[in-house]
Amino acid sequence: MTALAEAGTRWSRQADPESTRRQSIAQVWRGFLTATRLGWQTEANWTNPVVYFLYAVCTPVFATLMLVFMIQVISGGNAPPAYRAYVVIGSGLWSFVVAGIAGLAWAVLDDRERYRMLKYLFVSPNDLLVLLLGRGLARMMVGAMGAIVTLGLGVVVLGLPLDLARIDWPVLVAAMVLGLVSIVALGLILASVAMQTRQDSWHYPEAVSGALFLIVGAVFPLNILPTFAQAFGLISPLTWWLEAVRRALFPDIQSGIGGAGSLYASLAGHDAPSGIEALLALLLTTVVVTLAAVATYRWSEHRAKERGLFDVTTGS
Amino acid sequence: MPVSPTPLHSAAALAIDARNVGRVYKAKPNPIVALDGIDLTVRPGELFGLLGPNGAGKTTLIKILTTLLLPSSGTASVFGFDVERQTSQIRRIMNIVSGGEQSGYGLLQVREQLWMFSQFYGLGVREGWRRVDELIDLVGLQEQRVQKVSQLSTGQRQKLNFARGLLNDPWIFFLDEPTLGLDVSAARATRELTLAWQAAVPGRTILLTSHYMAEVDEMCDRLAIVDRGRILAIGTPAELKHRVQSESIFRLELDRLDRGVGALARLPGVISAASVAGNDNGADGERNTILVKLVLVDDGALGPVVSALAGLDAHIVSLQKSEPSLEDVFVELVGRGFEDDLTVHQNGTGLRSAGSRPADEESVAEELAGRSR
Numbered sequence: 001m002t003a004l005a006e007a008g009t010r011w012s013r014q015a016d017p018e019s020t021r022r023q024s025i026a027q028v029w030r031g032f033l034t035a036t037r038l039g040w041q042t043e044a045n046w047t048n049p050v051v052y053f054l055y056a057v058c059t060p061v062f063a064t065l066m067l068v069f070m071i072q073v074i075s076g077g078n079a080p081p082a083y084r085a086y087v088v089i090g091s092g093l094w095s096f097v098v099a100g101i102a103g104l105a106w107a108v109l110d111d112r113e114r115y116r117m118l119k120y121l122f123v124s125p126n127d128l129l130v131l132l133l134g135r136g137l138a139r140m141m142v143g144a145m146g147a148i149v150t151l152g153l154g155v156v157v158l159g160l161p162l163d164l165a166r167i168d169w170p171v172l173v174a175a176m177v178l179g180l181v182s183i184v185a186l187g188l189i190l191a192s193v194a195m196q197t198r199q200d201s202w203h204y205p206e207a208v209s210g211a212l213f214l215i216v217g218a219v220f221p222l223n224i225l226p227t228f229a230q231a232f233g234l235i236s237p238l239t240w241w242l243e244a245v246r247r248a249l250f251p252d253i254q255s256g257i258g259g260a261g262s263l264y265a266s267l268a269g270h271d272a273p274s275g276i277e278a279l280l281a282l283l284l285t286t287v288v289v290t291l292a293a294v295a296t297y298r299w300s301e302h303r304a305k306e307r308g309l310f311d312v313t314t315g316s
Numbered sequence: 317m318p319v320s321p322t323p324l325h326s327a328a329a330l331a332i333d334a335r336n337v338g339r340v341y342k343a344k345p346n347p348i349v350a351l352d353g354i355d356l357t358v359r360p361g362e363l364f365g366l367l368g369p370n371g372a373g374k375t376t377l378i379k380i381l382t383t384l385l386l387p388s389s390g391t392a393s394v395f396g397f398d399v400e401r402q403t404s405q406i407r408r409i410m411n412i413v414s415g416g417e418q419s420g421y422g423l424l425q426v427r428e429q430l431w432m433f434s435q436f437y438g439l440g441v442r443e444g445w446r447r448v449d450e451l452i453d454l455v456g457l458q459e460q461r462v463q464k465v466s467q468l469s470t471g472q473r474q475k476l477n478f479a480r481g482l483l484n485d486p487w488i489f490f491l492d493e494p495t496l497g498l499d500v501s502a503a504r505a506t507r508e509l510t511l512a513w514q515a516a517v518p519g520r521t522i523l524l525t526s527h528y529m530a531e532v533d534e535m536c537d538r539l540a541i542v543d544r545g546r547i548l549a550i551g552t553p554a555e556l557k558h559r560v561q562s563e564s565i566f567r568l569e570l571d572r573l574d575r576g577v578g579a580l581a582r583l584p585g586v587i588s589a590a591s592v593a594g595n596d597n598g599a600d601g602e603r604n605t606i607l608v609k610l611v612l613v614d615d616g617a618l619g620p621v622v623s624a625l626a627g628l629d630a631h632i633v634s635l636q637k638s639e640p641s642l643e644d645v646f647v648e649l650v651g652r653g654f655e656d657d658l659t660v661h662q663n664g665t666g667l668r669s670a671g672s673r674p675a676d677e678e679s680v681a682e683e684l685a686g687r688s689r
């Protein structure tokens with residue numbers, strides 16, 4: 001069996017733990033990219049791309065169209081175009097949010113319940129967190145397809161008043177980056193919960209994103225909510241993310257946060273946040289949520305190791 | 317020249333050094349003590365076996381050593397690295413394969429799944445592919461190279477899992493019942509591959525669990541017999557078998573014995589003689605022979621016994637030396653059989669014993685085939 005011995009010559013050196021006390025950045029990056037690829041291949045049923053495309057893209061498009069149509073009916077056709085833009089952005093971006101929030105948790109559940117590979121991933125030299133982030137990113141890319149198509153259709157079909165010359169690109173780019181981080185952080189918190197083996201964990205991401213949909217001003221402004229719900233909305237980074245994106249794309253759009261009688265107005269002393277203000281609030285809330293998420297994840301991982309949960313399946 | 321694992325780290329380091337390792341699972345209504353003070357050392361280059369019945373704690377110990385589970389008490393290290401604090405070092409130098417599970421990313425091809433793990437183990441892209449193809453050939457999955465993992469048979473999945481386990485060329489390879497659920501030839505192939513892999517580079521270490529006694533007997537340099545979270549005995553298979561039995565046991569078949577076994581028992585050098593009833597031959601009625609289990613002080617006592625038989629007017633039909641099996645060791649240590657169907661041995665109603673056959677490759681396979689039904 002010379003192949004076995006040759007392999008030993010080549011690889012034993014690589015396995016020298018003295019020289020690899022820490023993983024190099026390149027190795028972490030490679031693990032991340034590979035996990036993203038794995039996520040892309042396992043998440044998307046590419047054996048039937050047409051069905052998959054319909055699922056990934058048509059769902060958010062039709063959900064958005066339905067909302068726009070309902071608003072038209074309720075307002076008797078008098079809804080201002082700016083409000084239509086408000087709804088299309090909130091609803092269109094939401095498929096991205098759901099994918100991000102569910103992606104990491106479902107990666108944990110899929111790997112433990114379906115593929116039974118979670119323990120092998122965990123004892124590979126990569127940090128499981130990095131692998132989960134890669135898997136989550138893959139799902140978000142699918143969600144992003146839906147969001148982009150929805151927004152594009154909004155402009156072309158619904159005639160949203162998008163003026164490319166007036167887009168605030170720096171704010172838009174910064175908001176998208178921070179938004180991505182905060183969505184992943186929320187997903188990580190749910191992945192931490194999913195790791196604790198509960199049979200019903202599959203439904204948590206949808207439940208949580210459903211609840212968030214209501215309090216972050218996705219399709220209607222916060223000020224129609226009771227004060228305590230507005231308070232929750234104000235501490236969620238998603239609220240500020242949507243606000244900053246809307247401001248950057250449509251400078252004249254109505255605020256989802258401020259307005260007459262809103263909690264924001266009574267706290268801040270002025271009617272609505274500016275784009276920069278929204279961006280700063282987004283930054284602050286993102287940092288807090290991200291730190292909380294990493295701490296939660298580490299605690300969850302430790303607890304799973306303490307209780308031996310990496311290969312326990314709930315049969316769900 | 318092959319590089320052996322040890323000099324890279326520390327020549328003095330033990331492959332496994334477990335001290336008073338305990339593990340309690342929180343469970344309702346009562347906590348479960350899975351490990352109750354395990355002390356174990358395994359040297360680099362050893363193939364060490366853990367033998368014990370269901371629930372003995374074998375998997376729990378492996379999980380602790382592979383950094384999947386924290387011990388509740390005690391300390392353990394792998395090649396000098398602490399299982400609680402130096403997990404990243406351990407993960408580079410070890411790998412684990414569990415048998416009898418349906419694991420794998422069903423949508424991926426065999427080659428893709430292995431390649432992904434090669435990347436998780438930090439091999440380069442091209443190195444990864446080369447290593448993957450090498451291992452596919454090695455475990456014999458050539459024809460399934462581009463087949464979907466979901467379409468593999470149980471045995472093929474196990475081969476795939478084995479290949480994954482060898483991707484990072486571990487210094488220490490943990491095999492938790494690697495032949496569980498495999499057919500005779502697949503199980504044999506797995507054992508042969510394991511032994512060949514280990515023999516190819518000095519210092520490669522294996523910790524194997526099994527409840528197939530013949531498998532452990534056949535493969536392991538040393539083993540520990542585990543029951544209810546405790547190690548009952550450690551040694552080479554020969555040592556353990558010797559420990560239960562310093563006497564010699566023979567199985568004697570006579571055409572007749574008119575004066576009864578008592579006459580045999582009184583002969584010099586005989587510790588005990590017992591007729592064995594309910595033998596397999598009894599039913600057919602054609603061979604009307606008498607089976608006697610003779611326990612002698614040593615092999616040298618056999619000669620006088622054989623001469624004395626003539627005086628008793630008895631002729632020997634067959635004579636076989638009974639080697640004690642690991643099963644005997646287990647029964648002696650625990651006071652009960654290993655698995656229910658084998659407790660007959662303890663009751664003395666038969667002489668069915670794995671040890672009465674040589675533990676060669678064929679008999680191991682036979683035995684495994686018989687049990688996996």
Ligand SMILES: Nc1ncnc2c1ncn2[C@@H]1O[C@H](COP(=O)(O)OP(=O)(O)OP(=O)(O)O)[C@@H](O)[C@H]1O
Nearest residue numbers: 308341343348350369370371372373374375376377
């Ligand atoms: N996650 C868990 N939670 C509670 N109890 C557990 C858990 N895992 C194992 N146990 C218990 O710990 C004991 C040891 O189990 P373990 O899996 O280590 O045994 P084993 O020797 O590997 O058995 P087998 O031969 O059946 O694989 C058993 O009593 C088992 O019920």
Ligand SMILES: [Mg+2]
Nearest residue numbers: 374375376492
């Ligand atoms: Mg086990």
